Amino acid sequence: MRGDLPNGSDLLLEVVKQAPMIAALREGALDRRTLQHRLDVSKSTAHRNTTTLAEWGLLERVEGSYKLTEFGEVVAEIVATFEADMQTAHRLTPLFEVVSGVQPQCPVEAFSGATVTTAERGDPFGPLARFVSLVEETETLRMYDSYAVAPTYMDDIHGRVLDGLVTEVIEQPDIALDIMENYPRKCVELCASEFLRMRLHDSLPFGLVIFDSRIGIGVRDRESGVPRAFIDTDTPAARTWAETIFESYWSEATRLNRFHPKALREAIDADT
Structure with missing residues (x-):
């Protein structure tokens, strides 16, 4: 085993370079031929790499097979x-990309096990579909910047709201106007239902949704403005942060007493 470890930097570089071999041996001892096949490398490369790792004390050869030493097992766990x-x-x-600089600071570690749905890999409606599936399971809904989450959310929640889904929404004025223009009949129905409350805010950093048991972050494409990702989790820390953020914007937002074009215009004029 080598003893010259200047701050461990040489070993660190070697571990990073040989991570595939270390990962393969973490599953158990392997002979040279199997290692070659598993890693798709030549005989000479396999020999050179095993020799180097053995010199660092990470593996040893026992009865014709290579296996990690105790030190190698520890390193393999760190690599994994x-x-x-x-x-x-x-x-x-x-x-x-979207929570940087937001106060209170986002507890990013609370999203480590989050479900991340993107509009990539041939499914441009993936984020919207995820949002809709969660709407179906909740009895309350709070959200802001709906276009970062679900541009067609009026179609997706209209029936649920009429059936009693208690909903609070904060929208940017131009988005609220767009909703009024594209869904006039549904807006009238929602106004009459009294289950939807809307407020206006002209500066929303990202899309946020709070369901009964999960919270979600919606991210727009910077160029097209359409949703490109929806990240949701059920961790208590993320929920506490989301509720604090929502209440902060809700308290700052302009109240929209009735959900119809005239009331919207009055609210916008009062806010300017």
Whole structure:
């Protein structure tokens, strides 16, 4: 085993470079031929890599097979945890983009096990479908910046609200106007139902939804404005943060006493 470890940097670089082999051996001892096949490398490469890892004390050869030493097992566990953390960080990239600088600070660690639904990989309606599935399971709904979550949410929640889904929504004025223009009949019906309350706010950082048991973050595409990701979780820390954020914007927002075009115009004029 080598003894010259300047701050462990050389070993760290070697571990990162040999992570696939370390991961393969974490499952159990393997002979050289199996390692070659598993890693899709040549005989000379397999020999060179096993020799290097053995020199660092990470593996040993026993009865013709290579196995991790006790030190190697510890390192393999660290590598596996690191890779899992990196995968989580990659999945949550849309979240990082929108919560940076938001106060109170988002407890990002509370989203480590979140469900992340993106509009990529051939399913542009994935985030919307996820939102709709959660709406079907909830009895209350609070949200702001609906276009970052579900641009057609009026279609998706109209019937639920009429059936008694208690809903509070904060919208930007231009989005509220768009809803009024595109769904005039439904707006009248929702106004009459008295289960929907709406307020206006001209600066919303991202889409936020609070269901009975989960909270969700909606992220828009910066160029097209359409939803590109929906991240939802049921952790208490995330919920506490989401409720604090929502109440803050709700208290700042302009009250919309009635849900119809005239009331909307009056609210916008009062706010300018």
